[in-house]
Amino acid sequence: MKATVFLGGGRITAALLAGLRLANYRSPIVVHDRNPHKLRALQKEFSVMVEPNLRSAVSQARLLIIAVRPGDVAAILTEISQAESQAKRARRGGPALIACSLAAGIPFAKLRARLGAPVRWSRAMPSPVARTGNGLTSVTFDRGFPKSARKLVRDFFARVGAVVEVPERKFDAFMVTFSPSHGYHALAALAQSAQKLGLDRYTAFAAASHALADGIISWRQGTESLEGLLHESATPGGIAAAVMNAMDQRGYSKTVARALKAGLARARKNANL
Ligand SMILES: NC(=O)c1ccc[n+]([C@@H]2O[C@H](COP(=O)([O-])OP(=O)(O)OC[C@H]3O[C@@H](n4cnc5c(N)ncnc54)[C@H](OP(=O)(O)O)[C@@H]3O)[C@@H](O)[C@H]2O)c1
Numbered sequence: 716m717k718a719t720v721f722l723g724g725g726r727i728t729a730a731l732l733a734g735l736r737l738a739n740y741r742s743p744i745v746v747h748d749r750n751p752h753k754l755r756a757l758q759k760e761f762s763v764m765v766e767p768n769l770r771s772a773v774s775q776a777r778l779l780i781i782a783v784r785p786g787d788v789a790a791i792l793t794e795i796s797q798a799e800s801q802a803k804r805a806r807r808g809g810p811a812l813i814a815c816s817l818a819a820g821i822p823f824a825k826l827r828a829r830l831g832a833p834v835r836w837s838r839a840m841p842s843p844v845a846r847t848g849n850g851l852t853s854v855t856f857d858r859g860f861p862k863s864a865r866k867l868v869r870d871f872f873a874r875v876g877a878v879v880e881v882p883e884r885k886f887d888a889f890m891v892t893f894s895p896s897h898g899y900h901a902l903a904a905l906a907q908s909a910q911k912l913g914l915d916r917y918t919a920f921a922a923a924s925h926a927l928a929d930g931i932i933s934w935r936q937g938t939e940s941l942e943g944l945l946h947e948s949a950t951p952g953g954i955a956a957a958v959m960n961a962m963d964q965r966g967y968s969k970t971v972a973r974a975l976k977a978g979l980a981r982a983r984k985n986a987n988l
Contacts, residue, residue: 717743717777718764719871722791724748724757727817727843728782732761734845734875747772770798773812778867780839781816785985788818792829811835813864815854819890820985823857823883829988835860837868838883840890842876850876851893855883891978901927 721728724746732744744763748754754765766772773779773795783791811833816826817840826836836857842850852872856865872878881889902923909919934944949955 718745718775719743719778719780720745720747720766720772720776721780721782722747722769722772722795723782723784723787724750724753724765725782725784727841728780729757729760730843730846731841731875732757732763734848734850736761737848738874740874745772745775769794773798776812778864778871779812779814779834781814781818783818785818785821785988788816788821788826789829789988792826796830811861811864813837813861813867815839815868817841818985820887820982821988822986825986825988827857835864837864838886839868839872840886840893841872842893842895844895845872845875848875852876852878853881853886853889853893854878855881855886887979887982888975890982891975898927 719742721731721744725748728746732746735744744761745766746754746757746763747766747769748757751767754767757763758765766775769791781788781791812835814826814830814834815837817838819840821838823836823838826838837854837860838857839852839854841852844850845852850872852875854868854872856868869878869880879889902920905923905926906916906919909922910916914922930944930948934941939947949959
């Protein structure tokens with residue numbers, strides 16, 4: 716039996732498993748993690764198979780998903796490499812192992828250097844909103860990645876939301892932009908400010924979540940341009956315009972641009988595998 720095998724049973728794995736369950740995904744999934752209690756919890760919640768032995772987990776993989784934190788990638792790839800050199804001899808020219816790294820910022824060159832052929836590498840950056848089937852995953856494929864396996868990777872993430880292919884050189888820029896943390900962060904700040912103006916918590920969050928989410932969903936579903944919708948919702952000289960002007964004068968756009976650059980710089984540090 717060949718399965719999709721997750722190495723790392725943490726936050727993003729749990730979010731993807733929740734989305735896959737919602738999508739009635741029935742193909743075999745195996746999770747490996749160094750924490751037995753996390754494996755037990757995932758097995759109980761999602762009825763996935765769990766495998767505490769790394770080598771045995773890797774041997775079951777049709778698609779191997781690296782879902783450990785970037786700082787742990789080197790160690791786990793070294794471990795697999797040692798196990799693989801024995802498995803490679805046993806396979807004698809069998810099919811390549813298809814791997815997909817979720818690790819932020821770690822480029823193919825580093826992944827390949829740690830674990831090369833017969834492993835073929837792809838990278839994916841899924842959103843934890845996959846939990847509800849509303850995810851967005853960027854994918855990119857290393858040179859020599861088999862065409863048939865591209866579909867395997869794309870189709871897997873498509874079960875939990877939209878999938879976009881992004882060249883590796885733009886992967887980090889996508890990553891720092893697409894995170895739902897932007898929305899949560901803005902929601903917290905807006906609701907907090909509303910509470911300071913005297914709204915109770917419930918009303919503050921109702922107002923702030925409408926402000927951030929509902930208009931954007933309508934924009935995405937409709938045909939109006941963003942400029943048109945901005946014009947409609949902020950009468951020149953009116954209240955909303957005054958609020959936006961105040962934000963712009965305080966450097967809103969510059970702050971966002973600087974924040975994304977800080978994310979990129981952090982991703983580059985991850986690349987020092
Ligand atoms: N969270 C997100 O929204 C998100 C989105 C896209 C991509 N990613 C990427 O996905 C990866 C995982 O992120 P996460 O937030 O899910 O991290 P996480 O919650 O810390 O999960 C990682 C899991 O892997 C385990 N682990 C680490 N090294 C291991 C090893 N050598 N053998 C077995 N298990 C090991 C960790 O155990 P310990 O707790 O003992 O360390 C932990 O249970 C990261 O590379 C991140 O960049 C995350």
